[in-house]
Amino acid sequence: MLAGTGAEAQKRVKIERADNLKSGRRNGERYERLIGNVVVTQNETTIYCDSALIFKKQNQMEAYGRVHITEGDSVDITGSLLQYDGNTKLAKLKRNVVFRKKATATLYTDNLDFSRPRNLAYYYNGGKLVDSTNTLTSTKGYYNLNNNMASFKRNVHVKNPDYTMTADSLQYNSRTKVIYFVTETTVVNKDSSTFVYQDGVYNTATKKSDVSTGTGESEDYTISGLNYAYDGVREIGKVRGNVVMTSKKENLIIYGQASDYYKLKGLTKVYNKAYIAKVTEDNDTLYMSADTLVSIDSEDPTKDRLLAYKNVRIFKKDMQGKADSLEYRLADSTLFFYRQPVLWSEGNQMSADSIRMLVKNNTLDKVFLVSNAFVIAEDTLRNYNQIKGRRMTAELANGKLNRMIVTGNGESIYYLIDEKLMTLTGLNYMICSNITIRFRDGKVNNLTSYVKPDARFIPPHELKPEDRTLKGFNWKAKEKPKREDVVKPQVPGTQGQQIKKAVQ
DSSP: OOSOOHHHHHHSOEEEEOSEEEEEEETTEEEEEEEEEEEEEETTEEEEEEEEEEETTTTEEEEEEEEEEEETTTEEEEEEEEEEETTTTEEEEEEEEEEEETTTEEEEEEEEEEETTTTEEEESSOEEEEOSSOEEEESEEEEETTTTEEEEEEEEEEEETTEEEEEEEEEEETTTTEEEEOSOEEEEETTSOEEEEEEEEEETTTTEEEEEEEEEEOSSEEEEEEEEEEETTTTEEEEEEEEEEEESSSSEEEEEEEEEEEGGGTEEEEEEEEEEEEEOTTSOEEEEEEEEEEEEOOSSGGGOEEEEEEEEEEEETTEEEEEEEEEEETTTTEEEEESSOEEEETTEEEEOSEEEEEEETTEEEEEEEEEEEEEEEEOTTSOEEEEEEEEEEEEEETTEEEEEEEEEEEEEEEEEEETTTTEEEEEEEEEEEEEEEEEETTEEEEEEEESSOEEEEEOGGGOOGGGSSOTTOOOOGGGOOOHHHHSOOOOTTOOOTTGGGTTO
16 A cells, blocks of 8 residues: 555555556656556545556556546546546546446547546547437547536537537537537438527427527528527427528528427418518519418428418519418419408509419419409599409519400490690590400500490590599509518517527
8 A cells, every 4th residue: 555644645546456566667766566457546536457557656557458447436437548647636548438427428539538626527539428318529528527518629510319410619418418509500400401500508308499590491491590499399490580581492581580480280480570572583572571471381382382461561663562461372373362452563553352463484474353353543644544343364574564354344444635735535434244455564555345345435524523433443552562661671689589488
């Protein structure tokens, strides 16, 4: 046994047993050489090995072959080589090192330093931490036994049955199973969806996250925001603050201040200053806003939908619109407007009980006005040319009205103007089941009537107030949306409020 008693003895390493004991010198320093079934202790630390050199004066030892260290009843370490300083209580192990904190985690590396006073293990040339939930690898790592916190640096990889992660730095608590994002971290889920986080936490046991600033990518969308919360059990995700969701299938981007994602339902909601921007073939952008936007994704592509609820507003340079609600069917690029829809295009106001708009080659192609269709256009003298019928189909060319076909109960009022004198010369009133109207530069050019039209001309001096409008006339120019009514500005510095409670 090494000399010393009392407090001093507690600092010295103690030889418990060895099959053979020899003495020698190295570089002028005396040592004891222990061979076969060696056991050395210091306080609660026990070191087992095949052979060892004990340097009494320095209170140090070297151990070789099947090195095994136990620290109380919680720490168990194995390796092939050991350098141990009994004064600093620092153990340096090499070759096939396995560091176990019982019932918590196991660390694998070829070079490990373990400071007993600090209860800190660290590696610097590659290592792997494994527990019941995750496998984490990195070039450098630190494991604090006091708080079970592991820090990983450089080439960090995390493997889990549900996802993989890569980062430059990461922290992980092996007791709580919580991952802390320290630097930009890329997460790839088993369904191939990808998220890039800047900071925040993810509880691998409960599968709930609270992370900040980054982007996500699935098969159909990319999404970014200031704060994320995700419940991996219920597969519900929530994003708060300057949300931007980009569709890969369609050339459109959805903006808002809040988004809720329900993976099992294939449903995503965007709300709070929500609007859509869709680039059309003419390099213009169609904007649409609503209180709530909903994307529905299905394994059947024909069932993919984009819904807009309450206060729908549309703005495009050559077309504006409003309705209570809207449905966009991605399969056939068709927009359905419901409940008091109104469209404005180049001075023409179109309304009906419902409106259907077809998008072809990424530009507006046809507009179908269904039931109680009514078109109004204001002329240069502020008279209102009007057409109504049961149904109407408006055909567009290069984004402009080209032709309109009225089917059933057609009626029209058309004011005649002397363009040189800019005076009214009369009014043409016509009733006809079917009417075709052709446009030039967005203005009515001529009308063609079919099936026994009933028409009459009224000169200006005979015009009465009741002659000037058709039944149901309602000019709504003041309701026509402007760009600023539809495009909602992002909120600088917005943070997701109550994000920690978002998925609870």
